[in-house]
Amino acid sequence: MNCRSCSRPIEPFMSFGRMPIANGFLLPEEFSQEYFFDLMPSFCTHCGMFQIIEQPDPGMMFHGHYAFFSQTSTGMCLHFQSLAESVIADCLTINDPFVVEIGSNDGILLRHFAKSGFRHLGVEPSANVAQVATSNGVNTISCFFNTATAEKIRNENGEADVILAANVMCHIPTIHDVISGIRLLLKPEGRFLFEDPYLGNMIEKTAYDQIYDEHVFIFSVGAVVNLFQQYDLEVIDVLPQPTHGGSMRYTIARRGFHRTTDRVEKQLQKERAIGLHKPETFLRFKENCEQSKKELMKTLQHLLSEKQTVAGYGATSKSTTIINYCGITPDHLVYISDTTPTKQGKYSPGAHIPILPYTRFSEKHPHVALLFAWNHAEEIMAKENRFRQSGGRWLLYVPEVTILS
Ligand code: DWN
Ligand code: SAH
Secondary structure: OEOOOOOOEOOEOOOOOEEEOOOOOEOHHHHHHOOEEEOOEEEOOOOOOEEEOOOOOHHHHOOOOOOOOHHHOHHHHHHHHHHHHHHHHHHOOOOOOEEEEEOOOOOOOHHHHHHOOOEEEEEOOOHHHHHHHHHOOOOEEOOOOOHHHHHHHHHHHOOEEEEEEEOOHHHOOOHHHHHHHHHHHEEEEEEEEEEEEEHHHHHHHOOHHHOOOOOOEEEOHHHHHHHHHHHOEEEEEEEEEOHHHOEEEEEEEEOOOOOOOHHHHHHHHHHHHOOOOOHHHHHHHHHHHHHHHHHHHHHHHHHHHOOOOEEEEOOOHHHHHHHHHHOOOOOOOOOEEEOOOOOOOOEOOOOOOEEEEHHHHHHOOOOEEEEOOHHHHHHHHHHOHHHHHOOOEEEEOOOOOEEEO
């Protein structure tokens, strides 16, 4: 296997074992045909790109019944409102600008541009979530973004002033085709802003649940600089974000068109200081994952032996890695509650734990709730304060296995 960024040979440094499609919630009649692949992370010692070796075909993950709808979190709605406001103020001051978003999902970000009357277009292959955006007045085409899509958009609308992408660049294995497309579509002085979960945070918190089929890459600033410089594009700014457990926002532009902030070099220095370029860092991460798994299973076994009811909270994509790597079964978790109607009534990928509406959780609290949506902890704990007041306990596993009473 060769690195998807620099083409040098790469090897896995660990295996999480056989994994199902992370968002592949399913019905009992589908259990026997469930698809599995080997989830093996790898780190390219040449260019620093963290990636998984094998990824299922994109069409198996992103299709007409994709299970993740971005607007299920109020915190994320506020985050994208604030991103839209800063893009409008900083990048769209010229006459009749054009904004393109890659992976626009249900329109959580683009709706702010639509509402303010800006020319905009979302590119979203998962037709069901794209349909939600369209029905809310967000211009969306349902296809994968690549060079051919970029050419078509440019021919029909002209070049883009800004291209946006949140939590999607890390999903796309054919990254060179995507960057060629961005270069083709962007005005010479245009900017490409994207954000994704940050490798530094994942390593620091042992948040290994960021590793699943959709996340073919987990980026660091060093790896992103190396990737884009192959296209004479440079990282002109980086800005850490609290979203999804710790993300990084990157601003990319054609070399020489914009000033680069000091933050880029500072973050590169920080990455060197924490050893993000060293294989030893990933071997330590592997040991931390194994330790975290042991502690989580010890805690769940103990709760089971004490006859405590444990339910999962949030049927996240991330939970698929935790559940299947740790060996969590319906004996440990009676159900997982989730607010997404299309996940409810189905079963979790691999372990087949029932997904129930969150009303089930509030009507009859379990003794303990395993918080799979830990990245939304603040929002969820505020909303569910009755759970704790009535003696319920949250079980967390990031950054370490802890029970909050
Ligand atoms: O990168 C990705 C990010 C943006 O979203 C995608 N590959 C897929 C997805 O990842 P995820 O499923 O891990 O995302 P979340 O945002 O952690 O998922 C939250 C889940 O929890 C949703 O199914 C909704 C649910 N939820 C809930 O039941 N109650 C969420 C909140 C905030 C709640 O209060
Ligand atoms: N931007 C949203 C959605 C992230 S989930 C947010 O931050 O909440 C990832 C999204 O990217 C999915 O909706 C998926 O269908 C889409 N996607 C995956 N591959 C893509 C590609 N090649 N081009 C455009 N979108 C893609």
